[in-house]
Amino acid sequence: MSPVRRLDSLRHDAAAAAKAHSGVVSRTALAELGIDARMVAREVAAGRWRTHGRQTVAMHTGELDDVAKRWRAVWEVGTRVAAVDGVSALQAAGMTGFEEPTVHVSVVHRIALRSHTDLRVHKIIRRVPQEVTEAGLPRVKPAYAAVRAAQWACSDRQAALLLVMPVQQRLVTGAQLRSAATSIPGRARRGLVRTLVRDIADGAQSLGELDFAALCRQRGLPEPSRQVVREGPDGRIYLDVRWDNGLVVEIDGTAHQSGLSVSDDHLRANLVTMDGDIVLRMDLVGLRLRQEEFMDQVALAYLTRSTHHRAGAAR
Structure with a gap:
């Protein structure tokens, strides 16, 4: 030749x-x-x-596209030791709606590394057995990657988002997320991640554990009724929280934010509103992160509703 x-x-x-x-x-x-x-x-x-x-x-x-950048990250850090992890692994698995230009990779803590200005290399204590995909790009599986993404996030709100999005987009199940959180305790946001994962994986149980009545007492509000039953056109409906003055609070778990459950929730809220009640909506994860803001709204709505209720009774 x-x-x-x-x-x-x-x-x-x-x-x-x-x-x-x-x-x-x-x-x-x-x-x-x-x-x-x-x-x-x-x-x-x-x-x-x-x-x-x-x-x-x-x-x-x-310029390199996102796929090429992930391969480059693994090769530059070391194919035998590095795996794409955190939000980058979630993006590689198909997660959309979250922008992160920096590629995140993880290595076991005892590995010596050169510095990389355009990569984010995280040292972890150990690998969980079978956490890395066996074929194609070396990347951490979505459930483990989501937990680490939350631990490495720049804020608590971003951490919550990176736990919620993979479940909403059906990249992981709540059970897988809960198992991963148990396997990767981590150091950052340990308590918050554990609480958020429980909320996401089992919103109904977590809602029961959330002492909403205590939050109301802190604001000087009377204790509301829980799981109030109303009759709807298709049978009974259950309201999370209701006061006698007609204020209703609905606290949604992650499952309420996808599929047909959104329409079901809207129809339920509309029915209650047409009966004369006022409905405040909040999500369970949001209530964990922005408790003061949501409870400000509850207190103001209760005060306003009580004033109108007394005025109507006086007529």
């Missing part, structure tokens, strides 16, 4: 190898194809290829 034909053949093989990784290939894989550092340097100098770190070579000179 002539030198020119061999060069073309090597370029073809490199492009084929990179196709599985959205246009990038590792230097290790190139070496296995017979492409050494000198050829890489020549192709880069000719403007055909581009390097992205020490281990990653792109078969083009444009």
